[in-house]
Amino acid sequence: MRPLNNIKSTAVPLPIEDVDTDQIIPARFLKALTREGFGDNLFRDWRYNNDNTPVDNFVLNNDLYSGEILIAGNNFGCGSSREHAAWALGDYGFRVVVSSFFADIFKGNALNNGILPIQLTADELDSIFKAIEKNPKCKFEVDLKEQSFTVMDTEEAFSFEIGSYKKMCLQNGYDDIDYLISQKDKIEAFENLQIMY
Amino acid sequence: MQKTLFDKLWESHIVDSIDGTDILYIDQHFIHEVTSPQAFDGLRRRGIPVMRTHKTLGTADHNVPTINQHLPISEPMSRAQVNKLTQNCDEFGVELYQLGHEKNGIVHIIGPELGVTKPGMTIVCGDSHTSTHGAFGCIAFGIGTSQVEQTLATQCILMNRPKTMRITVDGKLSKGVYAKDIILYIISKLTAAGGTGYFIEYAGSAITSLSMEARMTICNMSIEMGARGGMIAPDETTFDYIKGRERAPQDEAWEKAMGYWQTLKSDDGAVFDREEHFDASDIAPMVTYGTNPGMGIKIDASIPEVENIESFDKSLSYMNFQKGQSLLGHKIQHVFIGSCTNARIEDLRIVADFVKGKRKADDVSVMIVPGSKQVEAQAKEEGLDQIFEEAGFELREPGCSACLGMNEDKVPAGEYCISTSNRNFEGRQGPGARTILASPLMAAAAAVSGRIEDVRELIH
Numbered sequence: 078m079r080p081l082n083n084i085k086s087t088a089v090p091l092p093i094e095d096v097d098t099d100q101i102i103p104a105r106f107l108k109a110l111t112r113e114g115f116g117d118n119l120f121r122d123w124r125y126n127n128d129n130t131p132v133d134n135f136v137l138n139n140d141l142y143s144g145e146i147l148i149a150g151n152n153f154g155c156g157s158s159r160e161h162a163a164w165a166l167g168d169y170g171f172r173v174v175v176s177s178f179f180a181d182i183f184k185g186n187a188l189n190n191g192i193l194p195i196q197l198t199a200d201e202l203d204s205i206f207k208a209i210e211k212n213p214k215c216k217f218e219v220d221l222k223e224q225s226f227t228v229m230d231t232e233e234a235f236s237f238e239i240g241s242y243k244k245m246c247l248q249n250g251y252d253d254i255d256y257l258i259s260q261k262d263k264i265e266a267f268e269n270l271q272i273m274y
Numbered sequence: 275m276q277k278t279l280f281d282k283l284w285e286s287h288i289v290d291s292i293d294g295t296d297i298l299y300i301d302q303h304f305i306h307e308v309t310s311p312q313a314f315d316g317l318r319r320r321g322i323p324v325m326r327t328h329k330t331l332g333t334a335d336h337n338v339p340t341i342n343q344h345l346p347i348s349e350p351m352s353r354a355q356v357n358k359l360t361q362n363c364d365e366f367g368v369e370l371y372q373l374g375h376e377k378n379g380i381v382h383i384i385g386p387e388l389g390v391t392k393p394g395m396t397i398v399c400g401d402s403h404t405s406t407h408g409a410f411g412c413i414a415f416g417i418g419t420s421q422v423e424q425t426l427a428t429q430c431i432l433m434n435r436p437k438t439m440r441i442t443v444d445g446k447l448s449k450g451v452y453a454k455d456i457i458l459y460i461i462s463k464l465t466a467a468g469g470t471g472y473f474i475e476y477a478g479s480a481i482t483s484l485s486m487e488a489r490m491t492i493c494n495m496s497i498e499m500g501a502r503g504g505m506i507a508p509d510e511t512t513f514d515y516i517k518g519r520e521r522a523p524q525d526e527a528w529e530k531a532m533g534y535w536q537t538l539k540s541d542d543g544a545v546f547d548r549e550e551h552f553d554a555s556d557i558a559p560m561v562t563y564g565t566n567p568g569m570g571i572k573i574d575a576s577i578p579e580v581e582n583i584e585s586f587d588k589s590l591s592y593m594n595f596q597k598g599q600s601l602l603g604h605k606i607q608h609v610f611i612g613s614c615t616n617a618r619i620e621d622l623r624i625v626a627d628f629v630k631g632k633r634k635a636d637d638v639s640v641m642i643v644p645g646s647k648q649v650e651a652q653a654k655e656e657g658l659d660q661i662f663e664e665a666g667f668e669l670r671e672p673g674c675s676a677c678l679g680m681n682e683d684k685v686p687a688g689e690y691c692i693s694t695s696n697r698n699f700e701g702r703q704g705p706g707a708r709t710i711l712a713s714p715l716m717a718a719a720a721a722v723s724g725r726i727e728d729v730r731e732l733i734h
């Protein structure tokens with residue numbers, strides 16, 4: 078996993094509520110055997126017409142908007158537990174998703190794949206959408222160490238919660254196995270003290 | 275503070291904790307061909323070895339044929355999977371009881387049989403019935419493939435501590451009632467999801483009076499009520515079972531081990547998150563009528579008349595049973611005696627004892643699949659194979675077989691199989707197969723008459 082610490086980037090606004098994982102990556106794209114290549118089909122049915130031409134007014138097809146941060150409506154990632162949703166977002170290039178609420182399983186899947194879900198209040202989310210409306214090239218700063226999200230145009234800063242273990246994993250780019258490997262010394266010390274086996 | 279055995283063992287295996295999640299040290303890791311290939315691939319990708327090869331032991335069991343094991347496996351995908359296990363174990367230096375090895379067998383049968391499974395251990399395997407090993411006073415549970423990789427790489431997994439539940443069964447068991455009936459009875463009372471989030475300790479006079487084989491049957495099925503695992507505090511029965519086994523500690527090491535093992539019990543007054551009590555005299559021979567192990571009844575009871583539950587109706591229609599119906603006398607076409615629940619030597623002895631001098635019903639197929647090569651050899655040494663042959667029971671070579679129907683041993687669609695295994699899910703023994711779970715004695719009795727019997731009326 079790629080470490081995530083400080084990100085300064087423009088953002089893509091998706092002010093839609095209850096975006097489910099079927100929208101993020103439709104079921105028919107789940108047959109692949111690796112984790113790669115899902116980004117092409119991220120939001121597939123919102124992004125492309127049946128004849129594979131881009132849907133003009135969908136935000137990912139609008140050159141005004143780009144960046145590593147997705148700003149999404151309330152209850153993002155509900156529905157099926159498919160981890161492919163997180164793979165698709167990551168493969169497309171998103172490193173951070175901001176919303177006022179995340180579905181539980183999606184949140185876990187995102188964290189396990191190096192994507193930071195930032196939960197803010199509805200008001201805070203609203204002010205971010207407004208900032209982008211005013212200036213599509215507005216930049217945002219994510220500081221994982223300080224657990225802060227800053228609207229750089231206005232210097233408004235919001236704080237967010239994250240568990241210390243998952244924070245450490247993201248900062249170091251560790252998944253659970255990497256983390257356990259990093260604890261090898263402790264594990265070996267434990268073995269030396271162990272009585273029986 | 276007074277502690278439960280589970281808490282003592284869990285705490286003594288915590289390397290560190292992070293955010294409420296524990297790094298739990300694993301004393302013994304069992305692997306098999308089906309859930310390990312992707313984990314070994316992960317190690318290869320990271321360029322790291324198996325951290326403790328001597329704490330890792332492999333066997334081929336899930337996907338192996340139960341006839342002609344000396345020949346190459348004919349089904350290409352099974353063959354590839356079994357060969358992959360051999361390659362991986364060779365490459366990473368893991369000891370393997372390959373197919374055909376004189377000590378090969380179902381992972382949860384060979385661990386205890388070899389004396390690898392010992393009191394106080396933490397044990398994991400990529401198979402949910404790892405709970406079997408809890409019979410020795412272990413914390414043993416099944417894990418997913420990414421955790422198999424974690425264990426191979428670091429001998430640890432990250433896990434949140436489950437809650438504790440004690441199930442006490444006191445009193446004397448009636449004639450014809452076995453461990454399988456006890457556990458099917460408990461699951462029928464607590465339901466198939468009733469143990470979710472808990473680790474169970476079984477206690478009480480009806481439990482401590484059981485042999486190790488019977489205790490393993492009970493712990494094995496803990497997972498069928500959703501529990502993470504089940505354990506029984508070790509006692510003289512446990513120590514006698516282990517003593518002298520191939521991997522058991524010897525001499526001085528034995529004395530030292532015993533000094534520790536004898537301390538392994540829940541303290542008087544230890545508080546469990548939940549307590550359940552059952553009276554052994556209320557337990558009768560059990561059968562299941564539905565498609566989860568919680569759908570069980572006493573052999574002389576009728577299928578409950580549950581109204582307006584869609585899944586219940588769906589289950590009965592899959593089984594082609596009616597509400598209020600008794601299973602007594604119901605015709606069956608197949609008998610499967612096997613699996614890590616009931617394929618140890620004691621199970622085979624119970625079956626042989628009953629069928630000696632009898633013959634199976636003509637229209638019934640009977641398959642006995644021993645849990646291991648050693649069980650098979652022991653059965654032959656005791657002449658049980660003769661008894662089975664005369665009864666028309668087919669004694670196969672060891673493996674998981676019709677427990678999960680991954681190999682050729684399947685029950686045809688729509689036909690009934692009385693099975694000593696642990697799961698009666700839709701399609702578990704083959705697409706459309708109808709499974710009735712029961713004890714080895716109940717299975718043997720059904721084999722002889724071709725119908726479901728009340729064994730209490732047939733034994734003296």
Ligand code: SF4
Nearest residue numbers: 403613614674677678
């Ligand atoms: S016998 Fe059945 S339950 Fe036991 S390990 Fe094999 S497949 Fe799993």
